[in-house]
Amino acid sequence: MQTRPYRSALYIPGSRPRALDKARSLAVDAILFDLEDAVTPPEKTAARATLAEELGKGGYGARARIVRINALDTEWGEADAAAMAAADCDALLLPKVQGPADIDRLAALAPGKPLWAMMETPASIFNAAAIAAHPALEGFVLGTNDLAKDLGARVGPGRPELQMALQTCLMAARAAGIVAIDGVFNAFKDEDGLTAECQQGRDMGFDGKSLVHPAQVAIANGIFGPSAEEIELAERQIAAFAEAEAEGQGVAVVDGKIVENLHVATARAILTRAEAIRAMDAAANTSAGD
Ligand SMILES: CC(C)(COP(=O)(O)OP(=O)(O)OC[C@H]1O[C@@H](n2cnc3c(N)ncnc32)[C@H](O)[C@@H]1OP(=O)(O)O)[C@@H](O)C(=O)NCCC(=O)NCCSC(=O)C[C@H](O)C(=O)O
Numbered sequence: 001m002q003t004r005p006y007r008s009a010l011y012i013p014g015s016r017p018r019a020l021d022k023a024r025s026l027a028v029d030a031i032l033f034d035l036e037d038a039v040t041p042p043e044k045t046a047a048r049a050t051l052a053e054e055l056g057k058g059g060y061g062a063r064a065r066i067v068r069i070n071a072l073d074t075e076w077g078e079a080d081a082a083a084m085a086a087a088d089c090d091a092l093l094l095p096k097v098q099g100p101a102d103i104d105r106l107a108a109l110a111p112g113k114p115l116w117a118m119m120e121t122p123a124s125i126f127n128a129a130a131i132a133a134h135p136a137l138e139g140f141v142l143g144t145n146d147l148a149k150d151l152g153a154r155v156g157p158g159r160p161e162l163q164m165a166l167q168t169c170l171m172a173a174r175a176a177g178i179v180a181i182d183g184v185f186n187a188f189k190d191e192d193g194l195t196a197e198c199q200q201g202r203d204m205g206f207d208g209k210s211l212v213h214p215a216q217v218a219i220a221n222g223i224f225g226p227s228a229e230e231i232e233l234a235e236r237q238i239a240a241f242a243e244a245e246a247e248g249q250g251v252a253v254v255d256g257k258i259v260e261n262l263h264v265a266t267a268r269a270i271l272t273r274a275e276a277i278r279a280m281d282a283a284a285n286t287s288a289g290d
């Protein structure tokens with residue numbers, strides 16, 4: 001079971017040293033260091049070197065360090081994979097994945113490195129279960145911009161145009177036991193819009209939200225972390241069920257609702273998640289004081 005939190009996953013262009021440095025002090029759970037769409041072609045080679053150097057300096061604490069390389073059929077992809085396989089990062093994220101053969105190809109270029117897949121092509125949605133089941137794969141990041149582009153969709157509030165794709169990826173991720181991070185919300189100054197989309201992603205079951213600006217981090221962390229009310233209810237459910245079991249019963253009642261084994265499993269998962277977030281926050285505070 002995955003316990004590391006992924007409430008917030010911030011993209012940072014590999015070509016921006018100041019932003020790469022700023023990330024060392026941001027309260028993000030994961031950093032998506034980008035060599036792909038946020039970096040222009042003339043900057044690609046220099047960005048790869050800049051990023052390798054910044055990763056080598058360290059200072060990113062407990063944050064997951066995931067590098068999005070260029071697709072393997074581009075002129076930069078294979079060199080990115082070779083450089084980042086040797087770099088001090090936690091995983092490589094492959095864009096424009098079509099099927100599990102793409103993951104095989106990256107796994108051969110970066111043996112032993114955990115891999116993630118951008119789910120952003122129509123083919124990837126049809127192949128979601130096979131991609132998620134790849135032994136090297138640890139997580140999905142939804143690429144809702146590319147998906148909308150390929151579909152020719154005009155995506156509005158509530159994203160009904162993308163629901164089939166979002167849910168298919170989530171089901172595939174859950175069936176394989178890997179992480180699923182929702183797509184970005186482009187209007188980075190629209191707090192209400194971001195809040196609504198994070199709430200939707202959280203309700204659906206995503207682990208967190210991919211982000212493009214530091215101003216989006218606190219909203220995602222707040223919504224994807226368990227609330228004080230959820231934690232308090234989980235504790236009461238566990239206690240009530242233990243009491244019922246001690247009396248030889250398989251069902252407890254809390255706040256007028258039944259609590260069975262499966263609800264206790266969910267309650268325990270909430271407490272485990274809350275503990276992982278506390279540990280992450282403590283590590284961030286410790287490294288901030290270094
Ligand atoms: C959107 C931006 C271009 C805005 O940048 P900027 O104008 O510099 O913003 P601010 O002046 O408000 O910045 C304030 C400070 O914050 C730092 N900053 C800004 N963005 C980031 C960031 N992403 N990570 C870390 N730090 C950041 C600035 O350096 C300022 O710091 P300081 O100077 O110390 O005050 C910019 O936010 C940006 O480039 N965002 C990332 C865009 C990106 O990565 N796009 C690609 C990923 S999205 C995608 O590809 C989706 C997917 O594939 C799909 O298909 O859907």
Ligand SMILES: [Mg+2]
Nearest residue numbers: 120143145146
């Ligand atoms: Mg994309």
